[in-house]
Amino acid sequence: MTNVVNEDYDVVIVGSGGGGGMAAYRLTSLGVKVCLVEQGPNQDPGEIPMFQRNDEAPLRAIGTPDKNWGYFDNGICGTWLPDQPYTSDDGVDFTWYRAQVVGGRTNHYARHSPRLGPYDFIQGDLDGLSPNWPVSYEEMKPYYDATEAVVGISGANTGMYNHPGTPEDILQPPIAPRAYELLMMASARKVGIPAFQRHNAILTRNLGDRMACFYATPCMRGCSIGAAFSSSTSLIPLANKTGKLTIVTRAKVCTVETGQDGKATGVTFVDTQTGVEGRIKARAVVLAASACATAQIMLTSGKNGSKDGIGNSSGQVGRNLTDTPAVRVTGKFASLENRPRYDEFGANMDHIYMPWWGYEAQKKGQMDFPRGYHIEVGQGFRDAPELNAMQQYSDRNGLVFGDGLRDEIRRHWGSFVYLDGRGEMVANDKSYCALDPDVKNKWGYPVLRFSFEWSDYEYNQIAHMQETFSTIIERAGGEVVSGLGTPKDEISKPGGMVHEVGTTRMGSDPQKSVCDPYGQTWDIDNLYVMDGGVLPTNPHKNPTLHIMALAYRNCENLAQRLKQGDI
């Protein structure tokens, strides 16, 4: 599909995930002629192995060096991609998951879609540890509404101040909680922690050409019926219908080209299969390659030998890198052993969550960490057995074998429930990505080098999670069996939650931010960023929805400027 593209476009978009897909949809629907460039292949949504069993795949479909997240993971994806290495500073163990396929990471995300609330935009005022966002919740609200109407969101509203709801005419009915979810909800509420059916980008009612969920197949593989939102099933088809969209796949964008006047003129790319280089010209460039990949492109662009790349007069490109700190605490419930079986698969993803509740306590200085977290709930016998996950059931009484082992496994199957903490990290000076001065990829471009450190803000937050989760598990009659090691031992790996954002942050001060409040780079007025890089903070509320709502909004700005001839 890749070729050297000679046609002139209004906009070239780099990356087809949540940000790029939304930009393609929004711009084409506003009459803009778009070329969407994706590094990975196209995966026809109609040809997804939705119903294949794990025992129909090699090695029971477990992760391998070829497919890190399992055989059926959709696209060329992984933390280790042979053609595209990255490096880390000594002592740093950053994992950089890449999703290279049309639709990008929206093929793989958990579909959890909480809105940001008013507080999330003004952390600078609340604790002073980050800048405020250059936009408020009130300004974003109509764009959340519009985004959610396209994406399709099911769930229940919480009624809580910093967890804003979705209008009733947009929100689809929530999904019934599973048995263990009911237990955790009841226990959390009893100990004073709010619990609700969560917002998921999973349809419970038909929406346009997309069908309601039939509750049977893993979302991560892709969803041919479009019930589980992904850019590839839900945005790009809409953009295609306008006749304004051209998609180029298997093209790795290496640089943004700039003209004599410093404005962007297009992008250069390399065909990942042939190594042939090409270029695409456009009046404006939108980078939505994912936070770190976009930073890499910007740092690689510009004059030969420049260490600073383009759009980087602030020196902030690649800085302020954050991920979501996380911990899992698992409970064993004797009361759930041998419990009655039923279809617990549901919509594959979690149906409930516990939103953050400690804002007032933090304002009063009663907590030793500044930012919130939410709680996710998993396991039971939701998922089919997996090869690598059976020891939990088989090894409770030592490594028994023979008669009795089957009873042992059956008894414990479904009797574990885990609580996952998902927190907000405060950006720090030690966490960033930059070009490696020595290592280049097979096409001769420098690779990214990561530096990363959690701070006590995150460690203290993890400790609070551990204590809270123990309380919920024990109030529900369970016994904690794992997850209570020291926060430094139990915290997730940097990059592990695949929520890296902040590397091209937007702001109101050109000295401290890369992009203006519309995602336009301060330095180059026809270069926009529309992925997670622009998020000035990384609230614990999964980033995809915010990335899309910002792209929706910022594309209106871009389209208007194109129309007015400002670009």
Added chain:
Amino acid sequence: MAKLAIGSTPQRPIKLSRRRMIQLTMAMSALGACKPNSEIELPADGFAPWPTDIPIPKVTHAGYGQFPNYFEIGETGPWPKILSDLHKRQLEKFADLILPATDTAPAPSQIGIADFFDDWTSAPYPWMTDTRKTVHEGFVWLDRQAALMFKRDWLDLSNSQATQILELMQEASQEEGPLTQPGWMFRNLRELTIGAYYTTPEGEADLGHISAQPLVGDYPGPTGPALDHIRDLIVSLELDWDDLPVGIPSSKPIAPYVFNGDEPK
């Protein structure tokens, strides 16, 4: 219980614990009673020596790649297979002792456990390297151990004889610290047998796991006995049932739930 990472390497030579020595001596005595002229001598460490000169087939396949065709895996899978028919029968005997058949559930050998191990040991990824070595060396060792204890090959042992060897391996598998080769072999093959077995339709059926079936309409959550069970549990814990959103929307009157905690109004 320490978690066994598939692919960890056995570290130290076999050393027999006092308890296991007694067990082994008893087994040997029983054998001696049957065969008074036996020339078997108990080795100093109690176990037959682990073979170190067994050629391990080289696996050079490139792997299934980063973007395989999910629908055309083929009968034989992506890579050439390396196990012999003898290996497969030896593995089946081993796996069938780990998870014996019941009246309602088939034995591992009946659901293709040998083909699973053939796929696994033939795979060109690093995590399978140790199992490939363990299968090739381990069943030579099992024959030696069977000869030592019972003067027969592994395949010719009765189930009770084979079980005696597995019990020794089981004990070795649960020692603290680095495992002996027989201990690691037991752990690794047991774990893979269990994992491979329960990922089949027959294994799921034995668990009582209900596979996700496409539904028309809303997902109902637990119903029938499953609903009774969780409601009784929640009520017995003196947690609140009435405000829980049970079932499909509007199927149960839900008491209002408002979080009145630490929130700005």
